[in-house]
Amino acid sequence: MGDDLSAVRAVLVPASPANAAFDYFIAHARAAAFQLIPRTSEVRAIELQWPDRKRNPFSIQTQARHLNFYLRRPILEAHHDLFDAAATRFGPIKPNKLGEYRTHIRSVADVDVMLEFLRQRGAWPNKPADRRFVAKTFDPVTKSHFLRSARHLAAGFDDHPFGQSTDYDLLFEGHRLPPKAVFGLAASEALGFPVRPENFSAGNGMVCFRRLRASGFQIVAKAEANGAMAGRSARYVATNENLINHALAPTMRWLIAAALDGATMTYGQVKQRLESEVGFSTVFATRIGLVAGELMNRIQAATPNAPLINTLVVNQQDRLPSKGAGSYMARRFGNPQLAAEGYKERHPAKWRAYFERAAAEVYAYSPEAWSALYAKVFGEALPNARISEERAKRHDGNEDDFGAGVGKYGTGGEGKYHKALRLWVTANPGKIRRAFANARTETEFCLDSGDRIDSVYHLDDRTVVLEVKSRISNEIDLRRGVYQCIKYRAVKAAMDVRQKVPVEAVLVTESEISGEIAGLLRQHGIQHCQVPRERE
Structure with missing residues (x-):
């Protein structure tokens, strides 16, 4: 029967935590050089045999x-206190x-x-080599898995244990990635259990x-990578010192703009x-955690008691x-477990x-509060005009077609009645609904879709x-207004990370x-408010 485990694995529910635990345990057993002896006559089991x-x-x-995991007589005889310690x-x-100890294993964590x-x-063998999986373990990993991994890392994913590379870089779509992380x-994705640096x-x-x-990826020594990626002259090399000295202020301005737009940054x-x-040289996306953390420390x-603006820096995959x-x-919230x-x-x-x-x-x-905080942190003013400029930059590249951007009002521009109504509605939230009286208001708010x-x-x-639709709006204008409300509500909700705060x-x-x-x-669940034409 050799090393065929399929009959033993077949008992497990496919894709279950126990299935992952089985494969994970087998990987560690092989790493520790145990021989695997399948038993399928009365029960389905794998016995681990000492190699010597x-x-x-x-x-x-x-x-x-x-899984039922057994400490059998040979290990209990070799370690006389093991049964009591396990109990x-x-x-x-x-x-x-037979005097054996048995316990249940339900997950990789177990x-x-x-x-x-x-x-x-x-x-259990405990040398570094005893934790390194044998090459056969990685047979299920394919080029598609490598591509997805590289794309996640290039997009900024850094919630992993692999850290930065020391001697080699993997070149991928203009990025230098740690090969070990890729x-x-x-x-980990292919095998269904966590693969760690020591494995x-x-x-x-x-x-x-x-x-x-073999899957076509280019891995080069770091000196070669620097030459291969050189295409522009960098103002700053992306060292920790330079990131701390030159990246924090611009990052805070960008995050303030995202905060005021009710959005995030990846x-x-x-x-x-x-x-x-x-003007930094190539910055590993994994280094952005340093920037966000040092910014919040400052x-x-x-x-x-300042708001945790660093939390607006998010992973692309889960936001x-x-x-x-x-x-x-x-x-901030008095729960130490969050740091675990x-x-x-x-x-x-x-x-x-x-x-x-x-x-x-x-x-x-508010914009004023952010401006004051920025000045306190960096010792320089952040005028409202600069904040507005940063918010506008978030939408650079949006095509201003009809209904979006500066083209919202068509070729003739915004009419006087529409402008007057828009400004009045912005200045008088309590006149629209009493519940809105204390709202912070903005006009011509730009969405990430380019709409205003x-x-x-x-x-x-x-x-x-x-x-808003002024006194000169006809039935077509009003119908268009309904669908603009639907669109704006949906896009604004998509921008806001707070799932339980309605738009x-x-x-x-x-x-x-x-x-x-x-x-x-x-x-479509849209509210309506008719306001008088003659207003204070």
């Missing part, structure tokens, strides 16, 4: 949704007729706990470089702007901040909830987008609306 003697110290028996750690049991328990007691993330080696002749190069976006606008040194934000949220390793992965819903609390505080800050909203009300518990839409008119328009508004 015909004795089997461990076995795992597969059930549908868990203390994993719970007491009555020994079977495997990690068991192996660490055994290593600490000298019952390989490790790809392997494989990188370097010429190693499985990591062999497989990546690691990749910050990286791209540092390179293209500030802000808190000036104003300890959430990485684990580095955990210590800041832990102090792996909290984001173990409690994704709680992580999002705390992030949304942090984002709500950031979004509630006539007026926006920012409140703690909601955001309100308002489209409402209001169509404001100076004239009565027809039954058809009223029905359309009801159908």
